[in-house]
Amino acid sequence: FDRLLAAYRREPMPTHEQRLDRLxxxxxxxxxxxxxxxxxxxxxxxxxxxxxxxxxxxxMPLDHIRYLRSRLRGWMRPHRRHVSLTYQxxxxxxxxxxxxxxxxxxxxxxxxxxxxxxxxxxxxxxNRALIKPSEFxxxxxxxxxxxxxxxxxxxxxxxxxxxxxxxxxFSSLPFHHLLYTGSTHVGRLVMKAAAENLTPxxxxxxxxxxxxxxxxYPIAKAASRIAWGKCANSGQTCIAPDYVLAPAGQIDALxxxxxxxxxxxxxxxxxxxxxxxxxxxxHYQRLRALVEDAxxxxxxxxxxxxxxETLDASTRKIVPTVLLDVNDDMKVMQEEIFGPVLPVVGxxxxxxxxxxVLSLIHISE
Numbered sequence: 480f481d482r483l484l485a486a487y488r489r490e491p492m493p494t495h496e497q498r499l500d501r502l503x504x505x506x507x508x509x510x511x512x513x514x515x516x517x518x519x520x521x522x523x524x525x526x527x528x529x530x531x532x533x534x535x536x537x538x539m540p541l542d543h544i545r546y547l548r549s550r551l552r553g554w555m556r557p558h559r560r561h562v563s564l565t566y567q568x569x570x571x572x573x574x575x576x577x578x579x580x581x582x583x584x585x586x587x588x589x590x591x592x593x594x595x596x597x598x599x600x601x602x603x604x605x606n607r608a609l610i611k612p613s614e615f616x617x618x619x620x621x622x623x624x625x626x627x628x629x630x631x632x633x634x635x636x637x638x639x640x641x642x643x644x645x646x647x648x649f650s651s652l653p654f655h656h657l658l659y660t661g662s663t664h665v666g667r668l669v670m671k672a673a674a675e676n677l678t679p680x681x682x683x684x685x686x687x688x689x690x691x692x693x694x695x696y697p698i699a700k701a702a703s704r705i706a707w708g709k710c711a712n713s714g715q716t717c718i719a720p721d722y723v724l725a726p727a728g729q730i731d732a733l734x735x736x737x738x739x740x741x742x743x744x745x746x747x748x749x750x751x752x753x754x755x756x757x758x759x760x761x762h763y764q765r766l767r768a769l770v771e772d773a774x775x776x777x778x779x780x781x782x783x784x785x786x787x788e789t790l791d792a793s794t795r796k797i798v799p800t801v802l803l804d805v806n807d808d809m810k811v812m813q814e815e816i817f818g819p820v821l822p823v824v825g826x827x828x829x830x831x832x833x834x835x836v837l838s839l840i841h842i843s844e
Contacts, residue, residue, distance in 0.1 A: 480652050483580045483607040486634035492576060493605045495552055501602045504630040506544045512626055513537045516591055523616040525756040525795055531712055536591035543596045547603040577605030579655035586661045587613035587758055588715045594623060597658045607635050611649045614642040615758055654678050685815040689836045690720035698729050702736030710799055713755040714819040721816050724832040727825030734781055734801050741799050742785035748796055749788045756795040757818060763795045766818040769811045770800060779803040
């Protein structure tokens, strides 16, 4: 951190050309190392779809970098502001300048893109960055460390590896801005630590992301899109549908259509390289416990298992599972699921569905 801070003080205002060059270096590294990225992420997961990795960890951050490049010159220009009659003939402008050293704490579910995208934004804004990747994806973290060391000076971008103790020390540093992506529980700790330094914080936290199916929407189309979102990365996505609200009379049709989508996309699950594992045993057992708790409290489990396979714990794969007849006492309706388990709740009127979503916000907090 001290090395990055000293470099920022020596060169506080990189030029437009310098920023573009840094973004271009980052883009080339992603393109050149995409096979290594797929191998590292697959190694951390046990299995992760290569296609999902190429889309989510390479194409998406590349698209973000292109967006930054195309707008950077306009963002760097001073922007005029209105001056009231009291202060005229004065003129007012906002001059945008780098803040300094930016801290980035990235998660395990998209370990490249959720480190690289905020890094690209920090570099475009003329800052230097220190990154703490998740300890759950050590191969990917090591790859990023070597990749960034090849393209950036150590006083521009650096990665620190380690577990929760390193994370706690990291979030206590006096960054000029700190970005954290992850769970709500850890987000509170990060914000508390940053508050000691009055560090501005950007939090991107998990939560209960509902999908509401309107009665007029084609049920097969809704089922296909919901199932895709829930099965991509095995549901380990912060904006994956966490639960579904559907018209009560269409629930059976929705589940049947989801079954068809899963069968078409994943004819088998156990040895299918396109069906991603749960990241580790802790999260695998957590998901199983959520399903068991729901069943014990009266939920009806519907497994979308096209080949009727048995997936034991050694695979760390969970069959896409729909839960019906759920209630608010079940943990699956209180906690973020982050896996291929999908509660479905029926509603009679759309305002009732919206009211239900709002009620769960308070439960999950």
